[in-house]
Amino acid sequence: MRINRKFLALGMAAALVMAACGSDTKSPPATTPGQAGGTFVFGTSADPVVLDGAYVSDGESLRVIDQIFETLVTTKAGGTDIEPLLAEKWSSTTDGLAWTFNLRQGVKFQDGTDFNAKAVCFNFDRWYNFAGVAQSASVSYYWSTVFGGFSDGATPSLYKSCEATDDNTAVVTLTSASAAFLSGLAVSAFAIASPDALTKYEADKVGGTEDAPSFDGTFGTEHPVGTGPFSFESWTPGDKLTIVRNDTYWGDKALLDKVIFKPIADGPARRTALETGEIQGYDLVDPADTQALTDAGFQLLLRPAFNVGYVGFNQAKPPLDNAKIREAIAFALNREALVTAKYPEGSQVATQFQPPLVFGWSDQVPQYAYDPAKAKALIAESGVTDLNLEFYYPSDVSRPYMPDPTANFEAFKADLEAVGFTITPKTAPWRSGYLDDVDAGNAQMYLLGWTGDYGDPDNFVGTFFRTKQPSWGFDNQEIFDALTKARDTADVAARTKLYEEANVLIMKFLPGVPYVHTQPALAFAKGVTGYVPSPVSLESFATVSLG
């Protein structure tokens, strides 16, 4: 009997340890409610890649970069209008080629060096002179999106030069007029870093071999230095990244003493961590959780809609080259029902390929309200008899504009079959075949979408339709020209009109059916104040307080 008791004791050891935990297990609260300062723990979906804006395009890197660095111009909190930041004002020559930025005076980098026009030009020249792997879209996506090519001239570049005419004036010269340039500059990828730190910590040192290049500098991993309201403190990938208030900041000082970014890849784990008080806020709230979190007293903040979900048509694959068939599909899809039934609060039915928040959105575009009878009539008019369609949807992913692709596919499939189409489902994992099939033009009809990078229509309709792309499979010079002209027009009012016209043109041509704009949610603990959701996710922690 004694031995059994011993084993029993052993066997219950774990349970005893757990029971003992009841006495003192809650971590001390990060701060006492009601006071400024304290530590804010924010749950992120992943670690940043590196804290060097020029080298990243992922949201988790940019989230931290936004706190440590600043750009010349920024977007208005919660919107997309351009506001001064490190540049107090700016002007361009009438030809739109030379842009003069008058810089804020008395600003210092966190390493104590001066922010001035030379520092601005140092950064521009650094980006322009990227070579090798640094030019690839996986590294300098934003430069290639806004400026095109680099100094090697392999691809034409919008950027020509930067000149520091005096300490506080930087003149950026472009090779052609571009109104999107200013909106582009608000992206954190164009944050101004300390030239001293960039040099000292070898930001651009690329080692390894030609086939396996490696980024060897420590600027972006250990010594990121900008002018922002927070300074970098430490980073243990997989564990946490800590930033602290920059007490020498030129503007209003941050309210929090410290912000800890805690990577929690699993969505349900982020929610539980908020509920247990281990974190005080998190991003990428699962739409299915929003009601429960609100009911439990947590704060749900919605980002203004800045995305679009659409059904893409590849016109290289008949019968989608037939305009009447495309229209028939548009009338057959009950977008309203899908958005009402399957999307969270704040979602709206899309009428075109850009959200209303971005200028150039038009209320004159053709509407394709749900009308199955009209769809059937259009099919009959088209003369097409082979109504088989291969419909692609991703099997394993949740995107802000498409939380549950299977549900969207099922709903649309039923709609299309109801008017006479025969749907062949085609599915693949998002990163294991789906995107490749769509990009290569293998998919006939597919579910896809886009979240904007910055507040310019060129980043929406320009990205989709300004050039010929295999995924759309059409060659419509009228649309290409309209979008190129709109992009290259400097005057804002004229541009707005051109984009409105282009959106009408696009929706008449109907390269796909846009169906939803969503408002992604962030969740916060009770008492957290001062977080302003931004459509472009440019969100500052400097105004956040724990209550």
Place this chain on the structure above:
Amino acid sequence: MIRFVVRRLLLLIPILFGLSILLFIWVRALPGGPATALLGERATPERIAQINKAYGFDKPMITQYLTYMKRVTRFDFGQSITLRKDVTAELVRRFPATIELSMAAMLFAVGVGIPLGFMAAKRERTWFDYGAVTASLIGVSIPVFFLGQILKWVFALKLNWLPTIGRLAPTRELVHHTNFNVVDSLLAIDGGALWDAIKHLILPGIALGTIPLAIIARITRASVLEVLNDDYVRTARAKGLRTSTVNRVHVLRNSMLPIVTVIGLQTGLLLSGAVLTETVFAWGGMGQLIAGAVLDKDYPVIQGGVMFLAIVFVLVNLVVDVLYAFIDPRIRVS
């Protein structure tokens, strides 16, 4: 014994060589590639081609393999494409987290599994036995992510006893020397950090340890049942030995061989990275790293990570084989 160990270590060379070829082909046979994974919706054929060129993925497979092997012989697995960190350094840095979690899980599995199996055997065909067998069946079947959520719901959300994410409270500072939080907090003589580290180990340790626990309990039960019927046990009892002595010296020791085998194999598996447990509890170990790499098609991390795990697996098995000799002198003699 030394010859045996050296021979087993030398066997690692062909194993790793074969594995390197298989892995190299396998990761490239997966649909999609790192470029698409990196770019998502922003992928265009031009951008994909540009990235493939920058990383040499456009070259013939054999050229890529030879370049890769040239580096691997210098223990250089390259840099992660997604994380832009040195693969070897990242694996070494994260491995202690995985070992710590595996040890906690194994402690739970052995500490509960062996007594449970032993008692079930001693009470064969009683309600306790049936209960233990059923519980172990459930333990093997229950998905880790589900169990993890249940544990969190009970012990964190309802009872407020235990934390649910990470290895330490995010606000706690601890100087890392070994990256084993329990060891580092002892070195720092920081009782608060030690208690914090242990608390963080409990839920993921139980979630991860449930399957090995169930297996160990079943093997223990079967093994003890077999030994209990052996003549020497009856003889020992007949000699008038105390029950505790019979159980310890004659029953348990003679039942240990299959149990140690299973513990060894399970330890190897646990060290291979508890992908789901690490993800559910935001553990930040190797499992999470390699799982993420598979999704991202991060070839250097997949290749480096799996090679690293293969080495660990072989070494753990070697340790188990050496342990046999200590448990069963007959193996030492042979």
